Amino acid sequence: MFKAFLLKYAEIGVKGKNRYMFEDALVNRVKIALEKIDGAFEVSKVSGRIYATANEEFDYDEAVNALTKVFGIVGICPLVQIEDEGFDDLADKVIDYLDKTYPDKNFTFKVNARRARKNYPLSSPEINMELGERILNAFDTVKVDVHHPDIMVNVEIREQINIYTKVIKGAGGMPTGTAGKAMLLLSGGIDSPVAGYMIAKRGVVLEATYFHAPPYTSERAKQKVIDLAKQVAKYSGPIKLNIVNFTDPQLYIYETCPHEELTIIMRRYMMRIAEHFAKESGCLGLITGESIGQVASQTMQSLNATNEVCTLPVYRPVIAFDKQDIIDISCKIDTYETSILPFEDCCTIFVAKHPVTKPNVNVIRNSEEKLGEKMKELVDKAIETVEVVWCE
Numbered sequence: 001m002f003k004a005f006l007l008k009y010a011e012i013g014v015k016g017k018n019r020y021m022f023e024d025a026l027v028n029r030v031k032i033a034l035e036k037i038d039g040a041f042e043v044s045k046v047s048g049r050i051y052a053t054a055n056e057e058f059d060y061d062e063a064v065n066a067l068t069k070v071f072g073i074v075g076i077c078p079l080v081q082i083e084d085e086g087f088d089d090l091a092d093k094v095i096d097y098l099d100k101t102y103p104d105k106n107f108t109f110k111v112n113a114r115r116a117r118k119n120y121p122l123s124s125p126e127i128n129m130e131l132g133e134r135i136l137n138a139f140d141t142v143k144v145d146v147h148h149p150d151i152m153v154n155v156e157i158r159e160q161i162n163i164y165t166k167v168i169k170g171a172g173g174m175p176t177g178t179a180g181k182a183m184l185l186l187s188g189g190i191d192s193p194v195a196g197y198m199i200a201k202r203g204v205v206l207e208a209t210y211f212h213a214p215p216y217t218s219e220r221a222k223q224k225v226i227d228l229a230k231q232v233a234k235y236s237g238p239i240k241l242n243i244v245n246f247t248d249p250q251l252y253i254y255e256t257c258p259h260e261e262l263t264i265i266m267r268r269y270m271m272r273i274a275e276h277f278a279k280e281s282g283c284l285g286l287i288t289g290e291s292i293g294q295v296a297s298q299t300m301q302s303l304n305a306t307n308e309v310c311t312l313p314v315y316r317p318v319i320a321f322d323k324q325d326i327i328d329i330s331c332k333i334d335t336y337e338t339s340i341l342p343f344e345d346c347c348t349i350f351v352a353k354h355p356v357t358k359p360n361v362n363v364i365r366n367s368e369e370k371l372g373e374k375m376k377e378l379v380d381k382a383i384e385t386v387e388v389v390w391c392e
């Protein structure tokens with residue numbers, strides 16, 4: 001029944017002179033999303049609206065699923081498209097469509113006509129009146145409600161005529177690629193994939209860095225992170241994942257520094273190394289899944305100590321979220337089931353029984369100084385031996 005989609009967008013509609021850039025980016029993202037499914041689509045921009053029109057048979061559910069992952073779209077409207085064969089024909093087809101789509105006729109409705117082609121013989125208000133009458137006559141249990149209708153019967157008169165009543169909720173946000181790039185510190189946990197998703201939603205391209213510690217962490221733990229990156233990539237587009245072997249630096253910190261400071265020192269080195277890759281590839285910020293007070297390394301004092309080694313801005317989109325709020329998003333974007341798989345991540349192996357919760361930055365700096373030249377070499381080696389996996 002549906003041959004096309006009208007794609008509604010919100011914020012990018014108000015971007016002034018840059019509007020076309022955002023629209024073109026969105027058209028592009030829609031094309032990429034639809035390329036992956038069966039069926040060829042034409043994606044076009046027509047007077048401030050974006051249409052995806054099928055040129056052949058396609059899988060409706062697959063198409064909707066792909067479109068709900070495109071940032072920048074707020075509403076996906078499946079369209080019935082008909083040729084203009086006069087008003088009587090239009091009314092018959094609208095009635096037929098409503099009949100098939102809403103088997104129980106217990107709804108209120110309003111007709112919302114939009115005459116984009118001005119040579120159509122009826123004006124928009126006339127179409128609203130006349131079509132409303134015909135629908136009322138066709139089904140005796142339906143009613144008009146102009147304020148809060150159950151069903152908005154949208155009729156757009158263009159070269160062809162579009163009819164739609166459904167608006168499927170889109171992903172929102174801004175089209176990918178309209179806001180630069182950032183480096184996500186991606187672990188196998190629940191929080192960081194959500195953090196990456198949230199920043200990507202604002203149009204930011206993601207790159208990611210994962211620290212593992214073989215043989216203390218397993219291949220399965222690494223695969224889990226790759227799987228998480230692939231899942232986030234369904235929304236954000238392909239993610240270049242840097243996998244850093246952090247075993248030697250971590251063992252050396254373990255041997256050299258007071259155990260209650262391990263986590264903080266480790267995290268500072270993670271930030272430094274991630275920032276190295278970030279700068280190398282033109283990222284404008286780092287992203288973490290930190291949330292105030294969640295664990296010892298995420299108190300305000302700990303965050304302050306970790307943040308101190310970064311020169312790029314660190315984006316922490318879940319900083320004020322409760323765990324349950326983060327879990328809700330991870331369920332929505334389908335990372336939760338993977339995140340809760342029980343494979344150890346590198347931080348959980350080298351944790352102290354009683355980590356400092358209020359680290360003093362000067363004390364931490366002193367401990368790091370004891371690591372000396374050798375630490376530099378280990379870090380350089382970790383950077384040189386990075387393994388890159390493209391996740392899409």
Ligand code: ATP
Nearest residue numbers: 185186187189190191192209210211288289290297
């Ligand atoms: P997550 O659920 O994201 O793993 P968490 O609650 O386990 O977070 P921490 O382990 O303290 O919290 O990590 C805080 C943040 O540091 C993570 O959200 C992530 O951005 C980053 N991070 C932690 N471990 C790693 C790792 N092994 N590789 C890359 N980034 C990491």
Ligand code: MG
Nearest residue numbers: 187188189345
């Ligand atoms: Mg973690």
